[in-house]
Amino acid sequence: MSGNGASSSSLNMISGEDVVNNNLTALVVDDSPLLRLLHDIHLKKYGLKVQVAENGKVAVDLFHLGASFDLVLMDKEMPVMNGVEATKELRAMGVTSMIVGVTSKDGPGEQQAFMEAGLDYCFEKPLTPEIISILLEELNKHNKKD
């Protein structure tokens, strides 16, 4: 599914009232400083601790060094290592974080390839507050089960 909608039918449109969470961590992976700042501020507003990485390799290296994040926002087109390659590597390493692809409006085939790399969801950039609320609700539900 393209546009600002989930690529999975499992997301529910829930109110974002109770999603402020001080325990969640996020990694924003994007080669655009502008998008990194935007998503950084968005997520911090919800109480997340946020780190940023300018490409997929930096993100993968962080995980290799032992970092872990509840949520990874992964841009698709990046130099050095793109989002598809980075996602595949992270899943191959056994990373179980929620990985959310963030793309410009690509054709359905391109989003599909990104999803198949191991994403949980894929949305058009930039993420809206509504989408972020939904993702955090899902993360909170997931964490309660563990």
Next chain:
Amino acid sequence: MERNPMRRQLAIMRQSLFDQGHVDEQFVQLEELQDDANPNFVEEVVTLYYRDSARIILNIEQALERKPFDFRKLDAYMHQFKGSSSSIGAKKVKAESTLFREYCKSGNGEGCMRSFQQLKKEYATLRKKLGAYFQLARQAGPVETASRPK
């Protein structure tokens, strides 16, 4: 309704940015991220956008000087520019970026050149209008809440 004349003027300027199609809903979302902790957030993001854009526009200009056109490269640059423009809600600039990419995909060099000239005009207009808006905003002082355009 704003009683302060400067704030009234600011509100009118802001509304016209939307009415004239220069910015869209994404601009409102930027404003909603602005608060006491980040009081100049919108202007900071827009400044980052200008920096990003200057680099990409230069890349496109240089690419358009090389014949034959590398449409794949041109499209890739414009993909970046469109992404940045979307992030700040630059509606007209984004629309022109989309058109440029369509010309790239169809290998239409003349179309790319025309569209790029139009894009630069829209971009310059946006910069001028946002520049005036932020200048007045700084004089008027902090606004309490963002409001959706009528």
